[in-house]
Amino acid sequence: MQVRIRYYAALREAAGATEEALDLPDGATVAQARALLAERQPALAALLPACAAAINRGYAPADAPLSEGAELVFIPPLGGG
Amino acid sequence: MQVRIRYYAALREAAGATEEALDLPDGATVAQARALLAERQPALAALLPACAAAINRGYAPADAPLSEGAELVFIPPLGGG
Amino acid sequence: MADKTKTRKASSRPTAAAAPPTPATPPASIIRITREPLDSDAIRALEQAVTTAGAGGIVTFAGVVRDNARGKRVRSLEYDAYPEMAESEMARIAAEVARRWPEGALAMAHRIGPLAIGECSVVVVAACPHRAEAFEACRYAIDTLKASVPIWKKEFYEDGEEWVEG
Amino acid sequence: MADKTKTRKASSRPTAAAAPPTPATPPASIIRITREPLDSDAIRALEQAVTTAGAGGIVTFAGVVRDNARGKRVRSLEYDAYPEMAESEMARIAAEVARRWPEGALAMAHRIGPLAIGECSVVVVAACPHRAEAFEACRYAIDTLKASVPIWKKEFYEDGEEWVEG
Numbered sequence: 001m002q003v004r005i006r007y008y009a010a011l012r013e014a015a016g017a018t019e020e021a022l023d024l025p026d027g028a029t030v031a032q033a034r035a036l037l038a039e040r041q042p043a044l045a046a047l048l049p050a051c052a053a054a055i056n057r058g059y060a061p062a063d064a065p066l067s068e069g070a071e072l073v074f075i076p077p078l079g080g081g
Numbered sequence: 082m083q084v085r086i087r088y089y090a091a092l093r094e095a096a097g098a099t100e101e102a103l104d105l106p107d108g109a110t111v112a113q114a115r116a117l118l119a120e121r122q123p124a125l126a127a128l129l130p131a132c133a134a135a136i137n138r139g140y141a142p143a144d145a146p147l148s149e150g151a152e153l154v155f156i157p158p159l160g161g162g
Numbered sequence: 163m164a165d166k167t168k169t170r171k172a173s174s175r176p177t178a179a180a181a182p183p184t185p186a187t188p189p190a191s192i193i194r195i196t197r198e199p200l201d202s203d204a205i206r207a208l209e210q211a212v213t214t215a216g217a218g219g220i221v222t223f224a225g226v227v228r229d230n231a232r233g234k235r236v237r238s239l240e241y242d243a244y245p246e247m248a249e250s251e252m253a254r255i256a257a258e259v260a261r262r263w264p265e266g267a268l269a270m271a272h273r274i275g276p277l278a279i280g281e282c283s284v285v286v287v288a289a290c291p292h293r294a295e296a297f298e299a300c301r302y303a304i305d306t307l308k309a310s311v312p313i314w315k316k317e318f319y320e321d322g323e324e325w326v327e328g
Numbered sequence: 329m330a331d332k333t334k335t336r337k338a339s340s341r342p343t344a345a346a347a348p349p350t351p352a353t354p355p356a357s358i359i360r361i362t363r364e365p366l367d368s369d370a371i372r373a374l375e376q377a378v379t380t381a382g383a384g385g386i387v388t389f390a391g392v393v394r395d396n397a398r399g400k401r402v403r404s405l406e407y408d409a410y411p412e413m414a415e416s417e418m419a420r421i422a423a424e425v426a427r428r429w430p431e432g433a434l435a436m437a438h439r440i441g442p443l444a445i446g447e448c449s450v451v452v453v454a455a456c457p458h459r460a461e462a463f464e465a466c467r468y469a470i471d472t473l474k475a476s477v478p479i480w481k482k483e484f485y486e487d488g489e490e491w492v493e494g
Binding site for chain 1: 244316325328
Binding site: 202213219222225279293297 | 392
């Protein structure tokens with residue numbers, strides 16, 4: 001299956017992109033996606049451990065399963081306000 | 082001695098005046114002034130028990146002594162804000 | 163509303179004057195992620211939009227870009243947001259405010275993009291019948307916004323830049 | 329202020345850019361008893377007067393005349409004050425705010441005389457480096473104002489009028 005990853009803030013700058021498509025085995029979790037991304041993009045590896053994750057615009061735990069076409073966003077430490 | 086009494090809000094309307102001079106024995110306290118006023122002006126008698134008092138623009142307890150020329154104000158329950 | 167049940171005598175008073183107090187139904191919440199300045203006029207418009215005739219206390223929080231942070235001189239800021247999720251998280255905050263303070267009304271706006279020192283980054287307005295509720299609702303909303311809404315801040319210094327938390 | 333002690337290299341930067349962060353010294357408190365409307369412009373002027381470059385959070389409380397109180401429909405209000413003592417009590421509040429939040433700045437204004445529904449009776453603005461302090465200072469000031477400043481409120485109803493507490 002394929003998910004859409006969108007990048008913001010420090011991740012966007014480190015990735016050098018605003019989004020990408022990521023192929024994952026069916027039923028893969030947020031944690032698996034995070035590990036795969038860190039492996040493929042060393043520039044993200046240092047940032048990802050501090051990030052929360054959101055699936056389809058809602059916070060999701062590490063063991064949440066992804067589904068085809070999901071929007072996955074890793075959320076660096078917040079700075080709003 | 083003589084003190085200056087100023088009236089505000091409900092007391093002003095009940096007294097029908099904004100201020101008056103009150104003659105008191107030397108060393109009279111706030112409590113004595115209050116009792117004398119209530120006796121002389123029955124319209125104030127119902128209001129005075131709920132009032133605080135201020136001498137020369139600062140809150141004063143019932144046993145505080147007055148002095149010649151002091152400004153004495155009875156303070157009805159507050160409504161600011 | 164209390165005198166709605168009173169018997170109303172026939173009267174020559176105009177209808178409007180005899181009407182019961184304005185219903186407590188507040189306006190819908192306002193939520194906004196914007197690249198436009200949150201200047202005086204924008205803040206005033208948010209305040210007016212949430213103020214009903216039953217609102218006795220209005221508390222406005224404005225977050226302003228400071229010229230220093232953690233001992234460093236800050237020259238300017240940039241905010242980034244995940245806008246769709248930021249708005250849905252702000253809607254969640256507004257829903258919780260509506261649940262906890264049902265007579266209150268809330269407006270929240272966050273600016274993104276580049277900001278100069280002294281400019282306003284975020285505004286939260288809570289209008290409630292009484293002041294305690296307005297303070298509590300406003301404080302709850304800005305605290306929760308900072309903790310949950312996906313917005314990020316980059317500080318630009320004399321000699322560098324950094325995405326910072328908080 | 330932290331980098332004030334750093335060695336500063338000779339540089340071609342303009343002096344202003346190399347200056348340390350703006351000192352935290354806030355402007356003097358503003359205290360006002362007034363018969364003039366506390367409208368948007370007046371509130372904005374108070375906010376601007378207390379906002380320094382080090383202020384990151386500005387909390388404004390506006391008390392607005394409601395159309396109802398204790399179940400009665402209110403047509404209008406009148407505020408009275410013992411002005412000299414009201415100002416000295418407000419100065420006492422400002423002094424306590426300055427003691428507890430030394431980096432904060434405070435403005436307090438109360439209108440007196442006749443007020444219509446929807447008009448603003450009181451404004452308190454607290455500007456502080458961080459938002460928690462601004463909320464606390466603003467809340468302390470309005471709570472204490474209500475408890476100690478000699479100002480009184482008369483409500484006018486359909487069928488009467490009354491000096492009311494609170």
